Amino acid sequence: MKAYIVALDQGTTSCRAIVFDKTGNIVKMAQREFTQFFPQPGWVEHDAEEIWTVQLEVLRQATEGIAAEAIAAIGITNQRETTVVWDRTTGKPLHRAIVWQCRRSSSICEELKTGGFEETVRSKTGLVLDPYFSGTKLKWLLCEHPSIREKAERGEALFGTIDSWLIWNLTGGAVHATDISNASRTMLYNIHTLDWDDDILAEFGIPRAMLPEVKPCSGIFGHTSLLGGDEAGIPIAGSAGDQQAALFGQGCFREGMAKNTYGTGCFILKNTGGKPVASQKGLLTTIAWQVGDEVTYALEGSVFIAGAVIQWLRDGLGLISHAGETEAIASSVEDTGGVYFVPAFSGLGTPYWDPNARGLISGLTRATRKEHIVRAALEAIAYQSQEVLQVMEEESGIHLPELRVDGGAVKNGFLMQFQADLLGVNVTRPKVNETTALGAAFLAGLSVGFWSGQEEIERLWELDQTFVPEQDEQFREQKYAGWQKAVHLQL
Ligand SMILES: Nc1ncnc2c1ncn2[C@@H]1O[C@H](COP(=O)(O)OP(=O)(O)O)[C@@H](O)[C@H]1O
Ligand SMILES: O=P(O)(O)OC[C@H](O)CO
Numbered sequence: 039m040k041a042y043i044v045a046l047d048q049g050t051t052s053c054r055a056i057v058f059d060k061t062g063n064i065v066k067m068a069q070r071e072f073t074q075f076f077p078q079p080g081w082v083e084h085d086a087e088e089i090w091t092v093q094l095e096v097l098r099q100a101t102e103g104i105a106a107e108a109i110a111a112i113g114i115t116n117q118r119e120t121t122v123v124w125d126r127t128t129g130k131p132l133h134r135a136i137v138w139q140c141r142r143s144s145s146i147c148e149e150l151k152t153g154g155f156e157e158t159v160r161s162k163t164g165l166v167l168d169p170y171f172s173g174t175k176l177k178w179l180l181c182e183h184p185s186i187r188e189k190a191e192r193g194e195a196l197f198g199t200i201d202s203w204l205i206w207n208l209t210g211g212a213v214h215a216t217d218i219s220n221a222s223r224t225m226l227y228n229i230h231t232l233d234w235d236d237d238i239l240a241e242f243g244i245p246r247a248m249l250p251e252v253k254p255c256s257g258i259f260g261h262t263s264l265l266g267g268d269e270a271g272i273p274i275a276g277s278a279g280d281q282q283a284a285l286f287g288q289g290c291f292r293e294g295m296a297k298n299t300y301g302t303g304c305f306i307l308k309n310t311g312g313k314p315v316a317s318q319k320g321l322l323t324t325i326a327w328q329v330g331d332e333v334t335y336a337l338e339g340s341v342f343i344a345g346a347v348i349q350w351l352r353d354g355l356g357l358i359s360h361a362g363e364t365e366a367i368a369s370s371v372e373d374t375g376g377v378y379f380v381p382a383f384s385g386l387g388t389p390y391w392d393p394n395a396r397g398l399i400s401g402l403t404r405a406t407r408k409e410h411i412v413r414a415a416l417e418a419i420a421y422q423s424q425e426v427l428q429v430m431e432e433e434s435g436i437h438l439p440e441l442r443v444d445g446g447a448v449k450n451g452f453l454m455q456f457q458a459d460l461l462g463v464n465v466t467r468p469k470v471n472e473t474t475a476l477g478a479a480f481l482a483g484l485s486v487g488f489w490s491g492q493e494e495i496e497r498l499w500e501l502d503q504t505f506v507p508e509q510d511e512q513f514r515e516q517k518y519a520g521w522q523k524a525v526h527l528q529l
Contacts (some may be wrong), residue, residue: 040110043483044101044272045475046093048116048200049280050137050302051349053093055100056475057109060488062498064472068099075134080141080384083134086122089200090207094264106267111275112208113482114259115474116200117302118223118279121175123186123248124203126194129211132186135200136175139302139342139384143174144393146181150174155241162228162235164314164323166391170340172199173225177242193247199224201277202250205259208274213260216250217277218333222325227252229314229325232333254328255282256485276481280474281305282326285336287477288442288468289499291492296430296438298423299474300447302349303387304341306426308434309334319429320389329484337433339388339426343397344419345447347381351415357408365452368413376401378524379414386528389429395528419447420457421521427461440464444473451505458505460514465505 042065047054051074056067072092075083101109119138124131136142147167150156156167165171176197180187189195198206202216221227221234226244228235234249253259255278261271278286281299285307288297293311298304307326314323314335326336348364351357358364378400385393399411431437440463448454448467458465470476483489 041108043111043479043488044109045113045479047475048093050117053096055096056472057100058479062476066100068096070096082137082140084137086131086135086203101265106265106272109272110488111273111482111486113276113478114201114204115278115280115283115478118220119172120200121172122203123195123197126196132195133179138170141169141385141393143169143178146174146177163225164229165225168391169393171223171225173242176244190245190248195248197248198250205274208262209260214250215253215259217255218252218328219255219278219282219325221252223279256329256481275485276478278327278481281307283477284444284474285326286480287473289496297442300344300445302346304344304423306339307336308430310337317433319433320391341422342384342387343381347415364412364416365450367409368416368452371409371413374414375406375410377406377410377414378521379418380524380528381418382528388426392529398528400524416453417456420460424460438463440466442466444471454505458507459509462507462514467502469500469502
């Protein structure tokens with residue numbers, strides 16, 4: 039009997055494999071971190087081969103003792119925008135993966151802006167001309183490495199985001215495909231015509247031959263025999279970028295529903311229904327998912343550094359030994375003692391879109407202790423999310439009734455309460471916090487009939503805890519004004 043769906047969640051810092059049952063509960067999971075490379079200030083790389091090895095290892099661990107015949111399908115979700123180029127014949131990467139956080143293509147973005155290309159990009163792709171997205175990373179790679187360009191022109195070098203890379207490897211090099219939500223993050227995909235955009239490809243000098251086929255998020259991408267089982271193999275039946283998958287996993291199927299995922303960064307997505315909504319204030323217009331013929335769009339606010347600031351306190355400063363400690367440390371002081379921490383390690387995303395901004399800690403005095411800095415780092419995650427939500431509200435004129443949250447950092451009760459206090463709305467945390475993986479599982483499960491439809495999935499959402507605002511308007515205004523002052527020191 040097909041009792042399970044397996045989700046592969048390839049995040050910025052770790053690979054997870056999670057086995058879900060029909061009730062959407064976790065049966066088994068395995069997770070492992072992989073290496074981050076910072077070859078120059080502002081540059082971030084991953085080893086795509088290491089990612090595949092680690093992903094396969096956690097897949098095997100999570101499914102140990104489970105017969106391949108019991109797995110109805112595999113769903114994939116991934117860190118988005120991260121750019122991989124590999125050799126069609128050998129299957130080996132031709133360069134380290136250039137990670138979404140990497141700023142190396144800043145000057146390319148500047149040139150394109152000067153050349154008046156910003157509006158074209160915005161109107162065709164819904165995105166902002168920023169190094170965050172794959173397009174200028176790929177342009178950089180082809181310009182810096184003429185041998186890769188030659189291969190690309192001959193159709194021998196393939197481009198993909200991490201979902202494509204996993205699908206390629208899971209299918210033994212038989213399938214070069216991506217899903218529409220990931221395609222919409224490349225800056226090469228036209229979100230209106232639903233095709234790669236020839237004008238942009240020409241401007242960026244990217245041959246179409248290296249691009250993957252774009253498929254709906256829920257549907258068969260290929261099959262894998264890596265876990266054994268019958269000859270046909272296990273279908274890879276769903277795929278979506280991690281933030282879109284989380285929106286799906288949170289059951290935000292209706293227009294106006296929104297979620298915030300607190301992982302390496304924070305990504306707030308609001309379902310805008312069947313049509314793209316353009317933003318005037320730095321939100322991204324993106325494709326949430328395609329199920330059948332129906333395309334759903336979203337507005338997104340992207341915060342580049344959220345949980346990553348906690349990792350930096352651990353790995354960069356040695357102030358803490360585990361992320362989990364920060365809750366008690368932050369709660370041990372009344373406030374930050376006037377300290378603000380702007381973690382703009384990779385520039386600033388929504389609403390500023392300043393690739394050159396860098397981090398700062400302000401308001402230091404001789405009385406400042408480690409506890410204040412840890413607290414300020416956690417508060418920064420909430421302030422950045424607040425800024426995005428404020429823009430969303432200003433643009434739509436609608437006050438968000440609640441914020442659904444998920445991701446690694448929502449375990450932190452201090453952070454969740456502070457977020458509710460700052461926003462003045464309820465923050466709701468679901469029982470299954472692995473919402474990203476759950477979304478990928480739902481997309482895969484829907485396509486093979488494991489679940490009957492979105493109504494059934496919606497009923498599976500269960501509340502863990504609601505964080506209710508405990509502070510008044512004056513608190514919110516005062517705190518936010520202090521944050522704004524600190525951010526503007528950097529701009
Ligand atoms: N208790 C905690 N408090 C604050 N941050 C945390 C906590 N636990 C984990 N994190 C942060 O959450 C992030 C991991 O979340 P995850 O959703 O796995 O991220 P990703 O998918 O981006 O790799 C890390 O950056 C980590 O620092
Ligand atoms: O790895 P995460 O979960 O922080 O997600 C990264 C985003 O997909 C980047 O756009």
